[in-house]
Amino acid sequence: MPGAFITIEGLEGVGKSTCLDIIKNELSKHGHKVLVTREPGGTQLGEKLREWILSGEPGSLSAKTEVMLMFAARSHHLEKVIRPALDKDYWVICDRFTDATFAYQGGGRGASREWLENLKKMIHVDLEPHLTLLLDAPAEVGLARIANREADYFEREDKDFYRRVREVYLEISISEPKRVKVINATKPIDQVNDRLIAVINEFLFHRETYL
Ligand code: TMP
Numbered sequence: 549m550p551g552a553f554i555t556i557e558g559l560e561g562v563g564k565s566t567c568l569d570i571i572k573n574e575l576s577k578h579g580h581k582v583l584v585t586r587e588p589g590g591t592q593l594g595e596k597l598r599e600w601i602l603s604g605e606p607g608s609l610s611a612k613t614e615v616m617l618m619f620a621a622r623s624h625h626l627e628k629v630i631r632p633a634l635d636k637d638y639w640v641i642c643d644r645f646t647d648a649t650f651a652y653q654g655g656g657r658g659a660s661r662e663w664l665e666n667l668k669k670m671i672h673v674d675l676e677p678h679l680t681l682l683l684d685a686p687a688e689v690g691l692a693r694i695a696n697r698e699a700d701y702f703e704r705e706d707k708d709f710y711r712r713v714r715e716v717y718l719e720i721s722i723s724e725p726k727r728v729k730v731i732n733a734t735k736p737i738d739q740v741n742d743r744l745i746a747v748i749n750e751f752l753f754h755r756e757t758y759l
Contacts, residue, residue: 551581551638552755553630553675555645557717558683559710560703561690562733563740564643567683570741574748575639583633586643587621591628594621602700611657618649619667626672634675645677647720647728652702655716656709678758679751681744682721685733687711726758 554571556564568584575582588598597617601609609617622645633640646668653659687710694703721728729747733740751758 549580549637551634551636551640552678552751552758553634553640553642554751555642555647555677555680556683557644557647557651557680558733559685559687559690559714559717561693562683562685563737564683566737566741567681567731567744568641568643570744571641571681571748574745575641575752578752581636581638582641583629583638584641584643585625585629587625587645587648588618589621590625590630590642591621593624597621602702604701606701606704611653611659614657615649615653615659615664615667618653619671622646622649623671626675631675642677645680646672647680647682647717650720651713651716655712655714656702656705677727678755679747680724680728681747682717682728682730683733683740684714684718684721684730687714689734 556567556571558564572582572584587594588601589595597620601614601617630640630642650661650664654661654664687707691703691707691710718730721730731740731743731747735743
């Protein structure tokens with residue numbers, strides 16, 4: 549049986565890592581081969597770029613440079629990891645993908661939407677995630693949850709930046725309701741987990757309607 553490409557998106561502090569574990573367990577339980585990866589990252593080059601970007605001084609990169617670095621890492625990731633795994637019938641779960649570039653660089657930094665659309669077409673016109681789980685919470689909620697850890701390049705941005713990021717994520721979910729499932733991440737953890745399991749099972753058992 550062919551695999552599928554699932555992405556997980558959301559602001560910082562919304563619980564993506566727990567979500568990844570739950571999805572991975574659920575898919576493995578059903579006997580699927582699972583590969584978990586992330587962006588920026590997932591390859592040696594991607595991880596180096598990630599480390600370099602996230603440890604940088606806020607404001608040190610322009611919106612255009614951020615966009616190009618994200619898409620450079622993504623292009624390599626698609627060539628070396630994501631496409632080969634899908635070809636071998638793996639289920640690929642990716643912690644962030646192109647929606648994050650639309651949200652963070654488009655919404656947060658104001659990068660041109662048309663420009664982002666063109667780059668997306670260049671890099672993966674033939675491959676969209678089959679399912680995207682958007683863990684949604686107001687900026688204040690996520691930021692409060694990460695307040696005690698050392699902030700990286702993006703985490704030092706203010707609430708308005710994150711409000712714009714969230715707005716774009718929600719816009720994408722409205723324009724692509726079939727692909728993007730919104731999970732209310734402000735609910736108690738048990739309810740979030742139950743909803744995740746329900747969404748992934750709905751996808752597993754009615755997969756043909758998503759493709
Ligand atoms: P995280 O995966 O640990 O949340 O960290 C990755 C950071 O990179 C996060 O702040 C979102 C940001 N990012 C972008 O700004 N654009 C992108 O295209 C991607 C994939 C991530």
